[in-house]
Amino acid sequence: MVPALRVVGVAKRFGVTQALAGIDLEVAQGDFFGLLGPNGAGKTTLISALAGLVRADAGHLEVMGHDVQADYRQARLKLGVVPQELVFDPFFSVRQTLRIQSGYYGIRHNDDWIDEILANLDLTGKAEDNMRSLSGGMKRRVLVAQALVHKPPVIVLDEPTAGVDVELRQGLWRFIRRLNGEGHTIVLTTHYLEEAEANCSRIAMMKAGRVVALDTTAKLLARFGGGTTSLEDAFMRVMKEAA
Amino acid sequence: MIGFLTLLRKEILRFWKVGFQTVAAPVVTALLYLLIFSHVLADHVRVYDDVPYTAFLVPGLVMMSVLQNAFANSSSSLIQSKVTGSVVFMLLAPISYRAFWAAYVAAAALRGLLVGLGVFVVTLGFTGAHLAAPLWILVFALLGAAVLGTLGVIAGIWADKFDQLAAFQNFLIMPLTFLSGVFYSTHSLPPFWQQVSHWNPVFYMIDGFRYGFFAMSDVSPWQSLAVVGVCFILLAALTLELLRRGYKLRM
Numbered sequence A: 001m002v003p004a005l006r007v008v009g010v011a012k013r014f015g016v017t018q019a020l021a022g023i024d025l026e027v028a029q030g031d032f033f034g035l036l037g038p039n040g041a042g043k044t045t046l047i048s049a050l051a052g053l054v055r056a057d058a059g060h061l062e063v064m065g066h067d068v069q070a071d072y073r074q075a076r077l078k079l080g081v082v083p084q085e086l087v088f089d090p091f092f093s094v095r096q097t098l099r100i101q102s103g104y105y106g107i108r109h110n111d112d113w114i115d116e117i118l119a120n121l122d123l124t125g126k127a128e129d130n131m132r133s134l135s136g137g138m139k140r141r142v143l144v145a146q147a148l149v150h151k152p153p154v155i156v157l158d159e160p161t162a163g164v165d166v167e168l169r170q171g172l173w174r175f176i177r178r179l180n181g182e183g184h185t186i187v188l189t190t191h192y193l194e195e196a197e198a199n200c201s202r203i204a205m206m207k208a209g210r211v212v213a214l215d216t217t218a219k220l221l222a223r224f225g226g227g228t229t230s231l232e233d234a235f236m237r238v239m240k241e242a243a
Numbered sequence B: 001m002i003g004f005l006t007l008l009r010k011e012i013l014r015f016w017k018v019g020f021q022t023v024a025a026p027v028v029t030a031l032l033y034l035l036i037f038s039h040v041l042a043d044h045v046r047v048y049d050d051v052p053y054t055a056f057l058v059p060g061l062v063m064m065s066v067l068q069n070a071f072a073n074s075s076s077s078l079i080q081s082k083v084t085g086s087v088v089f090m091l092l093a094p095i096s097y098r099a100f101w102a103a104y105v106a107a108a109a110l111r112g113l114l115v116g117l118g119v120f121v122v123t124l125g126f127t128g129a130h131l132a133a134p135l136w137i138l139v140f141a142l143l144g145a146a147v148l149g150t151l152g153v154i155a156g157i158w159a160d161k162f163d164q165l166a167a168f169q170n171f172l173i174m175p176l177t178f179l180s181g182v183f184y185s186t187h188s189l190p191p192f193w194q195q196v197s198h199w200n201p202v203f204y205m206i207d208g209f210r211y212g213f214f215a216m217s218d219v220s221p222w223q224s225l226a227v228v229g230v231c232f233i234l235l236a237a238l239t240l241e242l243l244r245r246g247y248k249l250r251m
């Protein structure tokens, strides 16, 4: 089976900043994968390179076996990305936004699935509202919805829960776990490490553009004492050792 | 194909939702030009012997409106989605760069043509219709709108801020359209400025367009078609290359 994501020797520099300094990574299909690291570690840059928003200076990246440059249309079709920045098109309602997004992926008449996504993200009551009128947390959930319209086999969420309230966070994770259970590969970045600990089966920790730890969540915890060790403790230890 | 159609529909919806600003207002502007210039100049300027000045002016104003609005549509739409960040949704999608260009240009051309049609209809009351060669009218309107729509895509990609776009508009698009024979025939210019005008591609758009109304023009419509056609091909090729490379859109 081809890996959901394959990243080989990827480097990216912005001016004097080496955002990615040689990343090698594979995420198997069906994984629930956590990408952790402090601010500026390069998580968003790596996701952007996978999505074709950023062009790597070196190395190559594949989504479900499709090269993100040479075979960009197939690669993008297989990928759903929730961007970190809270962006929206102020011209449209939530439903229009999702219909347009479906059309971009070649899908007409997607309202059944759109309604299901809206229900799961607790946005049904907001479907006809203009994007401008939503609260920050609601806009974030629309971003999640937009990434799911084409039922991508690989779903990448860049801090999907930032600014989302506790109850809805729970609901969001239930929905994402369900999608994972149905076979979608999930890649997640978050600064709430307990979320990663609860959901992710494998974790990569990044620092200054490098992967400094990569293992199953259980093994990472065990390596730093097991038992009562939390992912946060493990994370702090890894970051200190990598310094 | 669905991706292209969706993007096209979105772009049309965008200007149509604010149609008062994007279609009605430019028609009113053109009408003001017509009232002022025809009032001031009608008795002083005669370009072609049997064409009154007001009748001469109308096609120029129609074409100027087509061109300026085609440019405004693609450029402002792109810069807005860049500034708000929502351009990311198009960049994430599996839409080919050709479809991207085609959708922006088609929507821009449509807005240009709608405004042009509006200007033409409201000026009918002043001059009546002279349509000597309607096919030329259509060809130049479409091609001119496509050229300026494409230029708008370039400007929208290049500009990072609204004032950069305004500079593009004020220092390139406005002079090119105003100094193109909208309000006069280039034959009435001194030889030097006549020469200069003939380096302006917009001159050929307007001259060819006007030929469709009066079967008279400063240069042959075939020559104008050749110039405008080559411009279109060059600009389209440049735009497609910029989009293919992701210039300013993909870092």
Ligand SMILES: Nc1ncnc2c1ncn2[C@@H]1O[C@H](COP(=O)(O)OP(=O)(O)OP(=O)(O)O)[C@@H](O)[C@H]1O
Residues within 6 Å of the ligand: A014, A015, A017, A018, A019, A037, A038, A039, A040, A041, A042, A043, A044, A045, A046, A084, B251
């Ligand atoms: N467009 C850009 N231009 C210049 N520098 C950039 C750009 N994007 C990212 N960087 C730099 O690259 C480095 C990695 O940034 P990135 O956004 O990938 O970090 P991150 O791990 O996602 O951080 P965070 O947790 O804060 O989201 C940072 O030093 C950042 O300043």
Ligand SMILES: [Mg+2]
Residues within 6 Å of the ligand: A043, A044, A045, A084, A158
């Ligand atoms: Mg980030």
